[in-house]
Amino acid sequence: MAESAAEDTHRAIEAVYRIERARLIAGLARMTRDVDRAEELAQEALLTALTDWPRTGVPDNPGAWLMAAAKRRAIDGFRRSAMASRKHDELARDMDEADDSVAAIEAAIDDELGDELLGLIFAACHPVIAPEARAALTLRLVGGLTAEEIARAFLSNEPAIAARITRAKKAIASAGVAFEVPRGAELAARRASVLEVVYLIFNEGYAATAGPSLVRPPLCAEAQRLGRILAGLMPEEPEVLGLLALMEIQASRLAARAGPDGRFVPLTEQNRARWDQLLIRRGLKALERVEALGGVDGPYALQAALAACHARARRAEDTDWARIAGLYDRLGRVMPSPVVELNRAVAHSMAFGPEAGLRLVDAIAEEALLRNYAPLPAARGDFLFRAGRLGEAKAAFEAAAALAGNEREREWLQARAASCTV
Amino acid sequence: MRVMVFVKATEDSEKGLPPAADMTEMFEAMGKFNEELVNAGVMVDGDGLKPSSFGKRIAFDGPNRSVIDGPFAETRELVAGYWVWEVKDMDEAVAWAKRCPNPMPGPSELEIRPFYEMEDFGDAVTPEILAHDQMLRDKLAGE
Numbered sequence: 028m029a030e031s032a033a034e035d036t037h038r039a040i041e042a043v044y045r046i047e048r049a050r051l052i053a054g055l056a057r058m059t060r061d062v063d064r065a066e067e068l069a070q071e072a073l074l075t076a077l078t079d080w081p082r083t084g085v086p087d088n089p090g091a092w093l094m095a096a097a098k099r100r101a102i103d104g105f106r107r108s109a110m111a112s113r114k115h116d117e118l119a120r121d122m123d124e125a126d127d128s129v130a131a132i133e134a135a136i137d138d139e140l141g142d143e144l145l146g147l148i149f150a151a152c153h154p155v156i157a158p159e160a161r162a163a164l165t166l167r168l169v170g171g172l173t174a175e176e177i178a179r180a181f182l183s184n185e186p187a188i189a190a191r192i193t194r195a196k197k198a199i200a201s202a203g204v205a206f207e208v209p210r211g212a213e214l215a216a217r218r219a220s221v222l223e224v225v226y227l228i229f230n231e232g233y234a235a236t237a238g239p240s241l242v243r244p245p246l247c248a249e250a251q252r253l254g255r256i257l258a259g260l261m262p263e264e265p266e267v268l269g270l271l272a273l274m275e276i277q278a279s280r281l282a283a284r285a286g287p288d289g290r291f292v293p294l295t296e297q298n299r300a301r302w303d304q305l306l307i308r309r310g311l312k313a314l315e316r317v318e319a320l321g322g323v324d325g326p327y328a329l330q331a332a333l334a335a336c337h338a339r340a341r342r343a344e345d346t347d348w349a350r351i352a353g354l355y356d357r358l359g360r361v362m363p364s365p366v367v368e369l370n371r372a373v374a375h376s377m378a379f380g381p382e383a384g385l386r387l388v389d390a391i392a393e394e395a396l397l398r399n400y401a402p403l404p405a406a407r408g409d410f411l412f413r414a415g416r417l418g419e420a421k422a423a424f425e426a427a428a429a430l431a432g433n434e435r436e437r438e439w440l441q442a443r444a445a446s447c448t449v
Numbered sequence: 450m451r452v453m454v455f456v457k458a459t460e461d462s463e464k465g466l467p468p469a470a471d472m473t474e475m476f477e478a479m480g481k482f483n484e485e486l487v488n489a490g491v492m493v494d495g496d497g498l499k500p501s502s503f504g505k506r507i508a509f510d511g512p513n514r515s516v517i518d519g520p521f522a523e524t525r526e527l528v529a530g531y532w533v534w535e536v537k538d539m540d541e542a543v544a545w546a547k548r549c550p551n552p553m554p555g556p557s558e559l560e561i562r563p564f565y566e567m568e569d570f571g572d573a574v575t576p577e578i579l580a581h582d583q584m585l586r587d588k589l590a591g592e
Contacts, residue, residue: 042540046489085547144488252535255490305494305533 036081044073047090049169053147055097057206062150062168062196064101072097144169145260146207148253151195152221155202160195161224162231167192169256170249180246181231218261222270222327225253229274233281247278258313265322268313272331275310276338279303291439295343307338326362329354348378365394366402373406381413401430405440412447421447450563451493452534452542457558458527463500463520467554478550486534491545495532525558539563 048069055065072093086092151165163181166172172180178188209217232246254271261267283297292298314335317328333354340346355371368391376384388407397403408423424444431437466472486492502520521527530552536542542561549559 038540039544042538042544045537045541046544248535252490255492255535256488259484259488259490309493 033081037077040076040080040085041073043085043089044076044093045171047093048171049147050090050144051093051097052168053143053206054094055101056147056150057143058098059101060200060203060206062199066168068097068100069093071100142208142260143206144256146205148221148257149208149217150199150204150206152224153199153202153204153217154220155204156195156198158224158227160191160198161220162228163188163191164195165224165253166228166249169253172249180249218264218266221257222266225250225257226270226274226327228253229277233277244281247274247281250274251278262316263320265317265320266325266327268317268320269322269325269327269329269331272310272313272317273327273334275306275313276331276334279306279310279338285435289435291433291435293439294337295346297343299341299343302338310338311335324357324361326358329358329361333358346377348374352378365391365396366400368394369397369400369403369406373409376406376410376413381410384410385414399430401427401432401436401440403427404430405443408440408443408447412443417447450536450538450566452536452539452561452563454495454532454534454542454546455528455560455562456497456530456552457560458501458524458529459553459555459557460524461554462529463502463524463527465500465502471554475550475552475554479552482549485548486532486545491534491536493533493535495530497530498528500529501527529553 051069051072052062052065055068056062059065059068075096076089076093080086148165148169151168152161156164163177166177166180167174174189174192175185177183177192178185181188208214229247229250232244232248232250251271251274254267254274257267258271279302280294280297282303283299283301284292286292310331314328314331317323317325317331322328323332333351336347336351336354352371352374355367355374359367359371369388372384372387372391375387384406388403388410391397392403392407404423405427408420408427411417411420411423421444424440424447428437428440428444431440461467483492483495500520504519504521506517506519506521508515508517534542534545536545539561546559546561551557552559
């Protein structure tokens with residue numbers, strides 16, 4: 028009994044620590060400018076809590092308590108290394124210097140701007156780090172995932188992810204990245220990098236690019252959590268809210284995207300009763316805020332508006348395809364890309380007929396980026412099928428199936444090819 | 450995982466809103482707590498409910514449906530408000546719930562209940578559920 032009570036206390040303390048962990052590391056990283064050291068100090072603070080709290084109870088402000096404990100360790104360590112590295116006769120002077128540094132450290136800690144966490148996210152998503160490593164580091168530092176959990180989520184292996192995280196930390200250190208929210212002209216570009224990382228994590232969960240499973244909801248949940256944190260900390264930024272709206276609405280369809288047998292179910296065939304209305308409501312509300320802030324033409328806001336068109340349609344045939352086609356026209360202007368053009372072609376085919384889609388898709392067929400991109404022949408196959416050109420449609424679906432990386436999607440495309448019998 | 454956190458009713462909450470002056474402090478503390486939940490990405494939804502005197506119950510028994518007007522007895526079993534949180538596990542939900550300022554003037558309770566998730570069904574998706582799904586699908590398709 029006593030043992031299990033102690034175990035319960037441990038778990039309760041660890042849960043409190045998990046809530047505080049990201050903010051703790053953020054504050055410590057800002058202070059030490061060393062992510063590894065910050066993680067170590069946070070871990071040591073947890074160990075102190077595990078010793079003290081069962082006796083004293085969880086303090087009223089556990090975040091401040093953990094920070095103070097970590098700060099003491101940091102200062103002790105700093106003094107020790109200052110002494111170890113200096114000769115005796117220099118020691119007195121060094122201790123004065125050390126005291127100055129300690130004062131600076133204390134000032135930094137008392138600087139309660141509340142944006143430490145945001146500073147950590149901006150550092151983890153810094154453009155000096157390769158995009159995939161940014162995602163891994165963000166999941167590690169902000170999401171609190173272990174290398175093993177990240178590896179499982181990305182279908183990679185633990186050593187590869189651990190190496191990726193180490194490289195990312197080194198890149199931050201050698202570039203002298205500050206754990207602060209950038210100001211002025213730098214802010215917009217750096218914010219775009221943060222949003223890109225969060226959406227990359229979401230998409231890896233939502234449209235698994237490889238492997239047997241179509242969706243990996245834990246990655247979506249992590250990305251949504253990050254998006255919600257960002258929206259809480261930057262409530263006036265339309266693109267932050269646009270990304271959140273986009274993720275909430277897309278995630279509302281997670282349960283409907285895969286059939287009972289795990290097979291892929293396209294948007295128009297999904298059981299809309301299984302869409303998560305709570306997430307849809309949250310997404311639409313965030314989108315309303317974007318509109319109120321005048322940010323409707325941002326790339327994420329436009330994508331969220333597109334997702335909202337589907338969310339608002341009770342039945343697939345109620346979808347306002349003309350509005351969707353118009354939104355894709357706008358998206359193509361602010362974020363020109365062959366993939367957007369492809370989606371634009373699909374929207375135009377739904378709004379104005381398969382020939383309209385074929386015209387647009389044939390205009391981009393030679394794009395290098397789309398040469399091995401399964402959705403292109405898949406869309407073309409669909410237009411041809413609807414235009415009654417079954418032989419050509421069959422060939423297009425077969426080409427798409429050969430390119431599909433996800434097994435479930437491939438099965439679906441093969442089934443469509445098989446249905447094209449003249 | 451998603452959990453619903455029920456704020457259980459008390460005799461105070463069943464009386465309706467207290468005078469504004471008594472509420473400012475509680476509202477402030479609760480507002481701060483809610484802000485923390487939002488900034489941690491935990492808050493999904495939440496709201497307060499009017500006392501059960503505004504509520505109705507519909508009792509089912511075979512083909513019969515009868516409507517019972519509030520207020521209802523068993524005060525401690527009633528719900529005065531709720532949150533929906535997204536957390537890693539129940540331990541984290543408990544840790545957050547412990548941070549909540551007293552939701553009521555006197556002794557009161559929060560109750561945390563996890564939502565069913567896809568994985569909970571697994572292979573246990575019965576033919577009945579699938580049939581019901583199909584029915585909904587047909588209905589949505591307007592057949």
